[in-house]
Amino acid sequence: MTVSESTPHPLGVSLREDGLNVAVYSETAEAVDVAVFDDDGAETRHRLDRRTGHVFHGLVPGGIGTRYGFRVHGEWEPGEGLRHNAAKLLLDPWARAVEGSWGAGEETFGHTFADPEQRNDADSAASVAKAVVVDPAFDWGDDAPPRVPYADTVVYEVHVKGFTQRHPDVPEEIRGTYAGLAHPAAIQHLVDLGVTTVELLPVHQFVQDSHLTEKGLRNYWGYNSIGFFAPHHEYSSAGDGGGQVAEFKQLVKALHAAGLEVVLDVVYNHTAEGNHLGPTLSLKGIDNGSYYRVVEEDPENYFDTTGTGNSLNVSHPAALQLILDSLRYWVTEMHVDGFRFDLATTLTRQWGDAHVHSAFLDIVHQDPVLAPVKLIAEPWDTAGYQVGGFPARWSEWNGKYRDDVRDFWRGQGSLGELTQRITGSPDVYEADRRSPLCSVNFLTAHDGFTLADLTAYDEKHNDANGEGGADGESDNRSWNCGAEGPTDDEGVNALRARQRRNMLTTLLLSAGVPMLLGGDEFGRTQQGNNNAYCQDDEISWFDWSTVDTDLLTFTRDLIALRRQTPALRPQWFSGAAGPNTVSLRADGEPMGQQEWDDTSARAYAVQFQAEGSPTVLLLVNGATNPVEFTVPPAPGAPWTLVVSSDPQQEVGREVAELLVGEWSTTVLRSA
Known part of the structure; x- marks a missing residue:
């Protein structure tokens, strides 16, 4: 040698x-x-x-x-x-x-x-x-990527550990691991729910933050990466001597066999080495200036648009090669189906400013290995908001969708704003000839309230985080429906149940790509904690003993309706040759400009139609009183009531006129 x-x-x-x-x-x-x-x-x-x-x-x-x-x-x-x-x-x-x-x-x-x-x-x-050094050999058998089209995609955001840590049907020795998520009981829940794409919170090797361990807490979310090729070893039931790689591959193979895609939430914008006072663990000691963006006038310090102390130097070939080699590795060797890029705007900052023709975006665009996989941007960082600013082949977390739909269902905003979001955010994407499928619609995510908490808390309750309640977002656009936190008030609890269904209905019937936060389908709560990044405990873990089975059934029915109805999944905006929507007042007349702009107008109907598809009519009542709807003539068979958040409605009956209760949605279908 x-x-x-x-x-x-x-x-x-x-x-x-x-x-x-x-x-x-x-x-x-x-x-x-x-x-x-x-x-x-x-x-x-x-x-x-x-x-x-x-x-x-x-x-x-x-x-x-x-x-x-x-x-x-x-x-x-x-x-x-x-x-x-x-x-x-x-x-x-x-x-x-x-x-x-x-x-x-x-x-x-x-x-x-x-x-x-x-x-x-x-x-x-x-x-x-x-x-x-690991053994790269693995028997993939007949594994093949599901390649679910964006139009058919329903994303489920979930944490590897939290999903099964308390699952009674998963063997205790593999709970909270890659093997636990690959267990038939875990996969069956996903299949029965009807989602198509499992988006995993970070699984790249990450480091526990010293400021958390000193307080007896742990980094649960994992946005503190140090190894862009290595599966995080704490999620491995096979130990950390290399077995974690084969175990992760087995997870991907099992999800693929069930028809489910695997998308990774990846953190390439920064690493765990922090600012000039942070630890020297890897890149800092190898070539600090090539891998990190240092301040030109003061090279001791770092240019930081991530809030973590450093940003990768994506204008340098060394940092770009690290990121691209990692992406290719996860596609070719680990068989994943796509990526959600945390704080993706930082990756577009060529010389400090975000740019649609940055080196990172250009290199990704031409890479043949990445061509068939899903690319989803979190289109902001601490220095800028870039929703609608990514290239056409990218989809984006649509923060405007989250904010406008939350606002409507707490009694604010307008029907015009709500309709923009329901129809795929044409105000954001249509001018650039981008598709509704560029919009990943979401109401909740790992960062913030769960859906249950969004309807139960006006204020964040982050005392367990040890920062005196100073952390986490204060502007949550939430509504507790009349009481803060758990209550015995039957009226408040009934309103919360309707509101959860209203928001799920809006999300799963909107044009675009819906993303469901894991656990929202059955009422998971974090007890009002909207920043549970450091709660590796019962606050974050799924509690399978408290599943709201009625809400779970409701969510399954909505996803099934979406998957069965092409009119709800337009690939382009409204036009003569494609799916379109018609908006109507409660009396059945077309909406006028006055109604769009009137913030006191709280009820209307949206009709989704497309050739070769059942037509769907969504009746929305965000008012504090019941509203009588005059239902337009059905284009085919009579209207049938298929889903409603109003418990007074009878699913399965034919409808001509309908009284929709306060704070309710009802869905009609004409086959």
Whole structure:
């Protein structure tokens, strides 16, 4: 074995018959050592003596199961953006699996200092996680991506651990793991519900925040990534010695076999290394200025549009390669079906400003591996709101949808605003010839109130987070229906039940791509906590003993109606050749401009029609009194009442005129 046999690509560690090929990119390092650890923790170092361009590379002894890290030698000049320190064991950014965890304490994990100019030379190897070389072999059998068209997609956002941690039909030893989510009982719930696409909260390897662990809390959501290729090891029932990779693949294979897509919520906008006082865990110590966007006038500090202390330098080829290699890996090797990009606007900031022709968007657009998968943007960051600003092949979380529909169902806003959202937000997308399918419609997500809490709380209740209630959004556009939190008032509880159904009906009948927050289908509550990112406990975990079975049935019926009715799934905006909508006053006459703008107008009907599809009529009453609707002539068979949030309505009966109760929706269908 000789160093001359190594290659500068691929980056990271790759298996060869004669050992491990190691390649590390750094424009500023002077030397790179690979530190290999045996079962007792003893370390052996191997210098990478070859350099091609800015890549250090070499062959080192090892194979499947080898635990390793990097020690990078070079200058420590924070004022110049240089943070090399060979005392710190660094995680391979291309690591496929991670073993162990990061400890706490200034001398080891934190590497923070009262004076950030002073280098901390305490060796960190004993208190940081190690990369693990994994066996890439896996029997995928006849696995194939479901490739669900956007028009047919119903997204279900869910946390790997929280979904099964308390599930009575999942064996205790695999609850809260990839294997738990792959269990038939878990998958059956998803299939019966009728969703098509499971969007997993972050599963990239992440780090526990020291400020949370000091308070006895944990980062539950996982938006603190450090390894863009490695499945988070705490969600593995197979342990963290590499088995987590095969277990995640088995999860994808099981979901695919049930016809379900897998979309990952990915965090490429920042890492867990934080600001200039944060820990040195990986990229900081390898090549700080290439991977992170440092402030040009003050290179010690970081340009941050994420609220976490740093932003990846997506104007640099090294950072772009890291992100794109990761995306391709998850598609080709892990078989996932798409990505939801956290704070995606940060990824479009070429030189600080967001740009539709940024290097990141251009590279993704031309990549053949990514061409068939779903790409969903969270189109904002701490410095800008960009809903409607992404390229046509992207879909976006539509924050305008969330806000306007919430407003209507708490008695504010207008019918004009509500109709824009129900019809696919043409005010956002149509001018640029973008489809309604660019709009991912949602009312609730992991960040904020659940649907049950949206109807039960006017104020956030985040005391358990240990920040005195200062964290979390204060403007929730929620309505507690007359009492704050749990109540024995039958009238309040009945109104809450109608409001949950009203919002689910609006969401699942609107043009676009609906996203349902996991647990909303059966009334999951977080007891008013609207920022449960640090609640890895009963506040966040699904409580399967308190399922509202009536609400669950209602949600299933709505999803089935959507999937059976092409008129509810337009692929383009209204026109002579495609699906369209007609809006009517309660008396059956067309809506006029006065009604659109009148914020006191609270009731109307929307008719969804398309050739070859049943016609659907949605009757909306957001008023405080019942409203008599004159139903227009049915275009085919008589109108049949199929869904209603009003418990007084009789599902299945034919309808000509209808009294719709206060705060209610009713859906009619003409086959």
